[in-house]
Amino acid sequence: MGVVLLVAPGIMRTLRFILIWCGWASVTAADPVVTEHRGQAIYRDNCMECHLESGKGIVGLGVPSIAGLPRWYVTDQLREFRREVRGSHDEDQAGGLMQMKAKSLGDRELAFVGRYIESLPPSSERATLDLPVAAEGHARYLADCASCHGANGEGDRSRRAPPLTRQPDWYLLKQLENFREGKRQHHKKSDEVEPAPAAAAAAALVAWLAALPAAEPDQ
């Protein structure tokens, strides 16, 4: 009897492993182990060619690091791409590429892949542009951005505002330019927000953000 009790859990684990491999994992979709496998497979088949295995992207192709972005934000953005809210502007080629990819995914795939991306360790090489870090960037951040993105850039899920300590500086700068030029919408409630920062202020803000440690994002 004692032997049976010892062996049974091992057999169960093996059986579950086989089930996962056979693609019958949806039966136990709430299990974190299963979620990771599914998300990883979706990522490998759909995302890795551009965002790389590490999730750190390819600067030369305008592909950002997405490793460690919280799953709610990944899902929000993939939905925005799918609904053509993001990536539709004629001059937003990078967004257009991502839009095409997002359109090929269903809701369940978005959720699984979001969990997987959240689990990837964030890049520690976010400062690529040698921007001078100045006190002005911090002051401006606290005045205009922290109410949504958090005092340390950790983001705020209730406001759907992402952490800003996962993405590289060149990408953050480009998004601020996209907001300024109307290629991407920044905020749902524009009355709450200062106008998009001009180029010099944006550089100071991003220099400060890229030098921040990658704080735990708001889950």
Ligand code: HEC
């Ligand atoms: C053909 C290349 C390509 C593929 C494949 C691709 N991406 Fe992207 N992705 C991009 C580019 C380029 C951007 C930057 C868009 C921009 O500059 O607005 C991007 C941006 C994103 C963003 C927005 C990041 C942010 O901080 O807002 C997310 C999230 C994302 N990709 C997730 C994915 C996922 C998940 C997959 C796989 C299902 C995927 N991508 C596949 C090229 C790609």
Ligand code: HEC
């Ligand atoms: C009223 C709330 C609010 C304020 C204030 C705000 N943001 Fe945002 N920010 C958001 C939201 C919400 C998003 C996600 C937009 C979307 O869904 O595409 C966002 C997205 C961004 C992004 C894109 C991140 C990415 O991964 O693509 C950057 C960069 C950014 N904000 C920088 C700033 C800066 C810098 C300031 C201050 C000058 C600021 N934001 C002020 C709410 C805010």
